[in-house]
Amino acid sequence: MDWNGLYASRMSRVVASDIRERMKLLAQKKLIHLGGGLPDPAIFPYQAFADASAAILGDQQRARTALQYAASEGHGPLREWIVGYMASIGVPCALENILIVNGSQQGLDFVGKLLIGAGDTVMVEMPSFIGALRAFDAYEPTYVAVPKAGDPRPAHGAKFAYVGPDFRNPTGTTMTRAERIELLEMAEALDMSIVEDGCYEKLRYDGDPIPSVLALDIERSGDIDRSRVLYTGTLSKTIAPSLRVGWMCGPAPVIRKLTLIKQASDLATSALNQMIALDVVSEHLDAAVATACQVYRERRDSMLDALSASMPEGVTWTRPEGGLYIWVTLPPHIDGAELATHALTDHGVSTISGSAFYPVDPQRNTLRLSFSMIPAEDAREGIRRLALAIEKTPARV
Known part of the structure; x- marks a missing residue:
């Protein structure tokens, strides 16, 4: 064959x-x-994982939930925790603005499925996170570069711009607040969306935190459902990667579309992993x-x-x-x-x-x-x- x-x-x-x-x-x-x-x-945090696992599986009612299919949107209590987490970084939102995914990498693949048709233009930082490029490649985009500081604004837009504003993979560099605002202004002028990869946001060692692109856009638009930014977050860099617990945060209509993709992809993220993650982050993040x-x-x-x-x-x-x-x-x-x-x-x-x-x-x-x-x-x-x-x-x- x-x-x-x-x-x-x-x-x-x-x-x-x-x-x-x-x-x-x-x-x-x-x-x-x-x-x-x-x-x-x-x-x-090994002991925290051991304690959480024992507590969940040692409680018959919680164990029944943990070992059953979860809702495609994600485990409700974990989504509620993420709503609070996003609020703490300047992003007021609600449950309908959150989708749990198998690590933010799955979220990037879903972005490709949702937004990229063969030949569509996608704007990425160059260099850019290789995982995002491999996720987008399968949907056959044409790539152009996100303009660097001082570069002229492009005359034509793209379906979206993919950026990692904090301590970028691979360069380690960070977008300034002014650069984030300039990105939003360019996206508005070109009628383009933005996909923000927030996976390293908590790993800051020097300097003052800078609001996320999504937070800055909500300041401008007044409401997450009027935002042009889709944010991906993860627990892989702060708790443990093998849980494969990440999330997407954005306008509710977009999250509903992404949920349909989630249903067709794998039905749901592991309920057990989500419940363990919630117990651990609630006490130990x-x-x-x-x-x-x-x-x-x-x-x-x-x-x-x-x-x-x-x-x-x-x-x-x-x-x-x-x-x-x-x-x-x-x-x-x-x-x-x-x-x-x-x-x-x-x-x-x-x-x-x-x-x-x-x-x-x-x-x-x-x-x-x-x-x-x-x-x-x-x-x-x-x-x-x-x-x-x-x-x-x-x-x-």
């Missing part, structure tokens, strides 16, 4: 993630992995966030110190105020993909080429580093090895 002839044409755009492929190397203990981006399992911020701040600082100590002239990098990532720009003659291969095979250090994060016209002399799983000693040694690989890369003729 030749299955290749049966695949839909859109599958030609669906390719393996370079990041996921490299994660398979995690079992090789001699490698130092600077390119991942996983939350550190050492800081997950603040402590879990504080722990994560302390650990990741220290690791960010140690990696930045290592970069300053070891990198040769001509290499620059971002200095994130939060999140998990640092973006490295190499001298123009160095291809990040070739360097990543050379660093892995010859120096035992794994990185991610920056070109993987561009849907079109990649800037090839770039790398993404992550500090989330790298203690200070490993950061020093890993960056030393990477610097050596850079120094040994010959200039192109």
Whole structure:
């Protein structure tokens, strides 16, 4: 049977993630992995999960609910908690504005199903989160770049602009308040919607919080149901990723459409996972966030110190105020993909080429580093090895 002839044409755009492929190397203990981006399992609130699981499954009535299908919109009490959480970050909303999804990644796929037709224009940051690009790719969009500060406003819009305003993956950079307002003004002028990825919003280590794009739009429009912003949130970066509990927040008519997509996709997110998540976040979210911020701040600082100590002239990098990532720009003659291969095979250090994060016209002399799983000693040694690989890369003729 030749299955290749049966695949839909859109599958030609669906390719393996370079990041996921490299994660398979995690079992090789001699490698130092600077390119991942996983939350550190050492800081997950294990006892809170054990207590929540025992309490739910030890109560017959709660266990019956936990092991049954959930409503497609999500477990009601968890949605109520999310309503309160969104209000705490400046987004007043109601239950009908919330849909529970299997991690915010599923929400991005639903956005593609809802909004993208073959050939439709989608505006994304360049570079952009590779998971979002892979989710959108299957629906065959044409990509254009979100304008950077100082760039002229485009003459034509897109179905939507996808942005990660806080500590972006992959660059670690953050949109200023002025940039967020400029994005909203551009979207209004071009009659375009905005998809805001809020997954790193709580992982701030320096500086003052900036209102989300959705919060700023509600200030302008007066009501979430008049907003042009759809927000995705998750517990993966603050509590634990394997729960696969995320949410979408936006105008009620849009949430109703997304709920229909949810029903057709998987009926509902696990009720057990939602109930465990609710028990844990209700009592332990603040402590879990504080722990994560302390650990990741220290690791960010140690990696930045290592970069300053070891990198040769001509290499620059971002200095994130939060999140998990640092973006490295190499001298123009160095291809990040070739360097990543050379660093892995010859120096035992794994990185991610920056070109993987561009849907079109990649800037090839770039790398993404992550500090989330790298203690200070490993950061020093890993960056030393990477610097050596850079120094040994010959200039192109």
